Amino acid sequence: MITYRAPLEDIRFLLHRVFDYEGRVASLPGYEDASGEIVDAVLEEAERFAVNELLPLNASGDAEGCVFENGVVRTPEGFKEAYRAFSEAGWCGLSCDPDYGGQGLPHTLQFLINEMICSTNLSFGMYPGLSHGAYNALALHGSKTQKNHYLPQLVAGTWSGTMCLTEPHCGTDLGLIRTRAEPDGVGPDGETLYKITGTKIFISAGEHDLTDNIVHLVLAKLPDAPPGVRGISMFLVPKILVTDDGSLGERNAAVCGSIEQKMGIKASSTCVMNFDAARGTLVGAPHKGMRYMFTMMNEARLAVGLQGLGIAETAYQSAAAYAKERRQGRALKGAAEPDKAADPIIVHPDVRKNLLTMRALNEGTRALAVWTAINLDVSTRHPDAATRQECDDLISLLTPIIKAFMTDHGFTAANLGVQIFGGHGFIRETGMEQLVRDARITQLYEGAYGIQGLDLVGRKLPQHAGRLLRRFFHPVAAFIEANMAEPGMQDYMLPLAKAFAKLQQASVWIAQEGMRDPNQGAAAASNYLRLFALVILAYLWARMAEVALAVPEDQRDDFHKAKLATARFYMTYLLPEANSLFTTITAGAGPLMDPPAEWF
Ligand SMILES: Cc1cc2nc3c(=O)[nH]c(=O)nc-3n(C[C@H](O)[C@H](O)[C@H](O)COP(=O)(O)OP(=O)(O)OC[C@H]3O[C@@H](n4cnc5c(N)ncnc54)[C@H](O)[C@@H]3O)c2cc1C
Numbered sequence: 001m002i003t004y005r006a007p008l009e010d011i012r013f014l015l016h017r018v019f020d021y022e023g024r025v026a027s028l029p030g031y032e033d034a035s036g037e038i039v040d041a042v043l044e045e046a047e048r049f050a051v052n053e054l055l056p057l058n059a060s061g062d063a064e065g066c067v068f069e070n071g072v073v074r075t076p077e078g079f080k081e082a083y084r085a086f087s088e089a090g091w092c093g094l095s096c097d098p099d100y101g102g103q104g105l106p107h108t109l110q111f112l113i114n115e116m117i118c119s120t121n122l123s124f125g126m127y128p129g130l131s132h133g134a135y136n137a138l139a140l141h142g143s144k145t146q147k148n149h150y151l152p153q154l155v156a157g158t159w160s161g162t163m164c165l166t167e168p169h170c171g172t173d174l175g176l177i178r179t180r181a182e183p184d185g186v187g188p189d190g191e192t193l194y195k196i197t198g199t200k201i202f203i204s205a206g207e208h209d210l211t212d213n214i215v216h217l218v219l220a221k222l223p224d225a226p227p228g229v230r231g232i233s234m235f236l237v238p239k240i241l242v243t244d245d246g247s248l249g250e251r252n253a254a255v256c257g258s259i260e261q262k263m264g265i266k267a268s269s270t271c272v273m274n275f276d277a278a279r280g281t282l283v284g285a286p287h288k289g290m291r292y293m294f295t296m297m298n299e300a301r302l303a304v305g306l307q308g309l310g311i312a313e314t315a316y317q318s319a320a321a322y323a324k325e326r327r328q329g330r331a332l333k334g335a336a337e338p339d340k341a342a343d344p345i346i347v348h349p350d351v352r353k354n355l356l357t358m359r360a361l362n363e364g365t366r367a368l369a370v371w372t373a374i375n376l377d378v379s380t381r382h383p384d385a386a387t388r389q390e391c392d393d394l395i396s397l398l399t400p401i402i403k404a405f406m407t408d409h410g411f412t413a414a415n416l417g418v419q420i421f422g423g424h425g426f427i428r429e430t431g432m433e434q435l436v437r438d439a440r441i442t443q444l445y446e447g448a449y450g451i452q453g454l455d456l457v458g459r460k461l462p463q464h465a466g467r468l469l470r471r472f473f474h475p476v477a478a479f480i481e482a483n484m485a486e487p488g489m490q491d492y493m494l495p496l497a498k499a500f501a502k503l504q505q506a507s508v509w510i511a512q513e514g515m516r517d518p519n520q521g522a523a524a525a526s527n528y529l530r531l532f533a534l535v536i537l538a539y540l541w542a543r544m545a546e547v548a549l550a551v552p553e554d555q556r557d558d559f560h561k562a563k564l565a566t567a568r569f570y571m572t573y574l575l576p577e578a579n580s581l582f583t584t585i586t587a588g589a590g591p592l593m594d595p596p597a598e599w600f
Helices: 008-018 021-026 036-064 079-088 107-122 122-141 142-154 288-327 349-381 383-419 432-442 450-462 465-482 488-518 519-547 558-574 577-587
Strands: 067-069 072-074 157-162 180-186 192-204 215-223 232-238 241-242 248-251 256-260 270-283
Touching: 008 021, 008 036, 008 349, 008 383, 008 519, 008 558, 021 036, 021 349, 036 122, 036 432, 067 256, 067 349, 067 383, 072 256, 072 270, 079 122, 107 122, 107 288, 107 349, 122 142, 122 157, 122 215, 122 232, 122 270, 122 288, 142 157, 142 215, 142 232, 157 192, 157 288, 180 270, 192 215, 215 270, 215 288, 232 241, 232 288, 270 383, 288 349, 288 383, 288 432, 349 383, 349 519, 349 558, 383 432, 383 465, 432 519, 450 465, 450 519, 465 488, 488 519, 488 558, 488 577, 519 558, 519 577
Parallel strands: 157 215, 180 215
Antiparallel strands: 067 072, 180 192, 192 270, 215 232, 232 270, 241 248, 256 270
């Protein structure tokens, strides 16, 4: 009962009409071959792959799960073949450097394809997703030898990557890491070799049967490490050692101890990894591991945000199709289809509210993702340093918001999808309950909601005396001023202006109160993040409405009419939450922190 087609019309609207992909991205040095036409063609090809190859394996992969036997992990039936087809078609290296065999296409395209992969098979997407994170970390911080030996294989998909941070006693607080790295001689290129010892848990793609080798990026501490997060280094520890000429050698002492039985993404292997004096090399400089991990994590956080949107899109499309065919009760103002025994449930206002909530947040967060991706491309390729910096600032500000808000939305949308299916949504056969189970992890890994809120309030807001904040506030203020009096725009501009004022007031309140007492900022953080997200979406919905209104009324097709209707729903039904969030933020930390711990 799962219904899914890639939202290509919406994607084209965003790329070409709202955000000027051609002018902003295709014109960047190195992207000359990534014209709008090429991008549209690649997106169509990606849709075919996602719908024909990945979607059919989603439910079976969930039912079968991964199996751990004699130290090896077997992925569900069909995964190996799908992965081979995926890597042979070049999808692993889509946005990677052509020097290492990648296609060098824009991040914008990668983001949109990631959404499709997550819509059709989130578990499958974990494998290339982790590899891409490892690719990024090594491309930015690896030595020449590490890059030459590992990047071409990660790009080709013949080897995969992992991110080994978590230990049994430490997840959020990585300063507590116990895994140790001892120097152990010198390699042929003069680099120090290390022996890595420790146990990592919850390692996605830690062991599986899809690739010839697995490249673990492991956080560990050197003997002279300073305490806490300042003492963490990053090591490259391959499952199978790589010889001097880059070919595969001996098996390394990096082995999977077991896999987790878990709530969702069951076809993604989640491993306990034991490193028993495993051989590895340092990535970058000693004690800089957390900084490197963050460069990898920022892109990973954006990617996890897209996981939320991917699931939300499938939930919406499936629920919308069901609501048009499931018949229960009658429309309150008279039967919509009197010749039938009952009307389709889409006649009921509450069902519509749920569908429109999903749709407004899906299209709003997709606009946010495309806007961010375009800024990412500009931040890496634009010839002007000031422009690059401006985009980089905006991405830093948006990253925690995207991660937290979009994954929360993914889970909520999956739940609303079940609601629209009623009891049938609770039954495995429809596929809707799997979406809920799969979506749940996205809210947890890569930093839970509260951690993203702290990042926004504690790091991003004060950074460079509020410079990051101004990268968003200034264009929004200018947009409001330019459009407030435009014919037809008031329905969107007035609510945006009011909510934006609340966000500005909340920002000042947090800056002042947070200086006085850090608990004030921390208590407000997650509500502030949500308020911020709602205002960003209001701004993007107003921009989308502006484009739709530019089409003369007598020429507006259903797509444009639906855009305006959804924008109106967003402004009237969803954005008002900004008021209650503002009230909660300014209530302060007292109601949370006054009750002593023993009362809980
Ligand atoms: C399926 C799956 C896949 C995973 N994949 C990987 C992987 O590939 N690599 C890897 O290294 N790890 C991975 N993880 C681990 C994941 O990143 C951690 O579970 C996550 O970081 C949270 O750590 P924790 O579970 O120890 O929770 P804890 O750190 O114990 O936190 C418990 C709760 O307290 C909250 N909390 C903690 N500190 C604060 C604070 N200062 N302020 C506010 N709230 C706070 C947290 O947000 C959380 O809600 C995976 C986990 C799962 C379940």
